[in-house]
Amino acid sequence: MTAFWTEPDYDDHELVQLVRDPKSGLTAIIALHSTHLGPGAGGTRFWHYAQPGDALRDALRLSRGMSYKNAMAGLPMGGGKAVILADAARSKTPELLAAFGDAVDALGGRYVTAEDVGISEADMVAVSARTAHVSGLPVADGAAGGDPGPFTAMGIFHGIKAAVRHKLGRGDMAGVHVAVQGTGSVGGGLARLLARDGARLTLADINQDRAAALAEELGGEAVSSDAIMSVACDVFSPNALGAILDDEGIARLEAPIVAGGANNQLARAHHGAQLAARGILYAPDYVINAGGIISVALEYLCRRDGQPCDINEVRKRIAQIPVRLEQIWQESEQTGISPDLVADRMAQKLIGR
Structure with missing residues (x-):
């Protein structure tokens, strides 16, 4: 190494x-x-x-x-x-x-x-069983914590709605076409939330049977994992592994919005500017996908401090994700700096770098 x-x-x-x-x-x-x-x-x-x-x-x-x-x-x-x-x-x-x-x-x-x-x-x-410095453990109903996947999906759902409102001027998701890459815990949960709000779905997963079954359940369409990035849609939502937004991937996109939960979606720093140059609105991944860490962090802090932690506090904080995204997009438009760099600079200031 x-x-x-x-x-x-x-x-x-x-x-x-x-x-x-x-x-x-x-x-x-x-x-x-x-x-x-x-x-x-x-x-x-x-x-x-x-x-x-x-x-x-x-x-x-x-x-x-x-x-x-x-x-x-x-x-x-x-x-x-x-x-x-x-x-x-x-x-x-x-x-x-x-x-x-x-x-x-x-x-x-x-x-x-x-x-x-x-x-x-x-x-x-x-x-x-070996350390107290762990979270995402089973919790009682109504308490914060447990599997972070559904909370991550919830935050991405709110973020996609904010992006559709900002870029497309749409106040609802009825008929909005979302191409979801990855149908595991996060992507699958997101797809169900989108379907409930009337979105039109195209789904793909490396496990093609899983994507096909979810598409049938939700009335969507399943395509191969190789084809999903080329689907003409309103929102491309990456929810699998990262580094997919490289030169080739960005060139394939036929969507005005990229908003999903995969970590490190940009292969390299300059790829955020490439998205912006194509007029594609990007939701910085670590902002839109924060729902899961909000849940497990509050679970850990409450357990450490011996305090109860209501799930409503988690939902309240997740509901702030669209607010942060809107701040980023507005500053990006005012300065001409791509949203990923705007978000990076905000974060670096917060951590003293």
């Missing part, structure tokens, strides 16, 4: 730690970007990477994104992320999760983990 400080995505991260436990088979990277506002919070991704360097880049980019996301969401949390390098069979054992929990605990509360791609609520319960 290359020296992390030579990576283009290294951004004065406070900590980048390789975790190895041969007995359990654990290989993981924990990255803390900033703890300026509080403990670094961000989920754990369980993924099979073709090269170890890909895992390092993921950890660096995702942890920086969490610093920005938590700051823009008004949370007293910094930015952190963990990636567990799964084997080709994606073997996940109790011993591996226990070893990872021990690694989180050894950081003494500097990093708070939760679910991300490949990690379930049950996995977080297993990790919580």
Whole structure:
């Protein structure tokens, strides 16, 4: 693995730690970007990477994104992320999760983990047997916390409605055509919310059967994962893995709006300007997809402080996502700076950079 400080995505991260436990088979990277506002919070991704360097880049980019996301969401949390390098069979054992929990605990509360791609609520319960610095755990009805996916979907839904209102001048979603890439916990939940509001849906997923079943359930259309970015629609909503908005991907878009929950959608910094040059309104990913971290952060803080945490407080904070997006878009239009850079500068100011 290359020296992390030579990576283009290294951004004065406070900590980048390789975790190895041969007995359990654990290989993981924990990255803390900033703890300026509080403990670094961000989920754990369980993924099979073709090269170890890909895992390092993921950890660096995702942890920086969490610093920005938590700051823009008004949370007293910094930015952190963990990636567990799964084997080709994606073997996940109790011993591996226990070893990872021990690694989180050894950081003494500097990093708070939760679910991300490949990690379930049950996995977080297993990790919580080894450390208190974990969130996204089962909670009683009416309390904040649990699976962050539905809350992420809720925030993206509000954000898409704000984008449609801002760009298209539409006050409702009836008949608005949304192409949703990814139909897992977040993308699937988003699709159901959109369908309930009358949106027309085109869906795609690497699991084609899952996309087809959801399309049939919601009265939408399913296309291949290779075709979704070329669909002529009102909104392209990426909700799978990141770095899809590169030169080729942007050239394929036939939508005036990009608004979705995938992390690190822009392959490189200049791709935000490319979207703007094409007249495509972009909702910065770490602003629109903050619903999940709002939920798990409040869950963790309430549990730590021994306080009850009402789910209505989570919903109230998620409802502020469109307000932040509108501020970003207005400043972008006033300054000529693309929305992604406007958001970055706002976040950097909040974390003292």
